[in-house]
Amino acid sequence: MHRMNDLRRIDLNLLVVLDALLSEQHVTRAAERLHLSQPAVSHGLARLRDLLGDPLLVRGGGGLLPTPRALELATPLREALAQVQSLLAPNAFDPASTQRTFRLAMSDYGAAIILPGLIRSLRRDAPGIDLQITHGSREGMLDQVLDGDIDLAAGVFPELPNALCSTPLFEEHYVCLVDRDSLPAEVVLDLPTYLARPHVLLEMRGSGTPEIERALTAIRERRHVAIRLPHWSVAPEFIGGTDLILTVASRALHTVDRENLIVVPPPFDIPPFAFVLAWHQRRGGDQALNWLKGRIEQVIVRG
Structure with a gap:
């Protein structure tokens, strides 16, 4: 009492x-x-x-x-x-009239894939919903979701804390971007060439791209990294006219210049990975958040 x-x-x-x-x-x-x-x-x-x-x-x-x-x-x-x-109001969510700000965490790779279609969808059907976008390392983004600072995180999260839920958006694989004139006419990138040439490494606050390094470790090889970058959007600009190799997720290269650059498979096996949405399990009953997750999934399917 x-x-x-x-x-x-x-x-x-x-x-x-x-x-x-x-x-x-x-x-x-x-x-x-x-x-x-x-x-x-x-x-x-x-x-x-x-x-x-x-x-x-x-x-x-x-x-x-x-x-x-x-x-x-x-x-x-x-x-x-x-x-x-x-x-x-569990059944009264109306996207057309809702006034709310959602906080999303994703890399610039995730932003390029998700945001253009999502923002067009929100402006058309839910103009009162605003977005606040942040980015960080994989671990940092998950910590933000756990702490309640972020509503959704989009990224590659091989292991999630027990308090978080996730849904896969798509499966992704790695490819290599090289200058067209730097390869023989038959356009073959073999393992000795891959290991002998310098590489561009994409990393966020030291997280790197562990899938690539683990795959090289599995065959007891290492590559020489000449340039380290915290974002991928500018990385393709470095490749033309050089001997550099960029190993990156395939969707990152959808708009790359294919006249002077070519996309080829890596000369060793790199397992594919899932790109997922993650949120706190305590938010499972949030109707607006569930609607937003559905819109993101629709954007990926149509994209």
């Missing part, structure tokens, strides 16, 4: 105010986001401070900085509000 009385003291609207303040770290921007006046949000913050016995946000860096207590509350608060929204 004591806990019930404590709950009755809480205006649940204050939790919405706190979520906006933690996200915006600015009273005016939080007020605009909530369609409230600035004094109303300031008053709500004062009530929250009194209720929770903590300053929650303090001035600094041109805005408001969360206290350690506020940082502890941010993720469970965001997830609780999403669950309440889903509980109150």
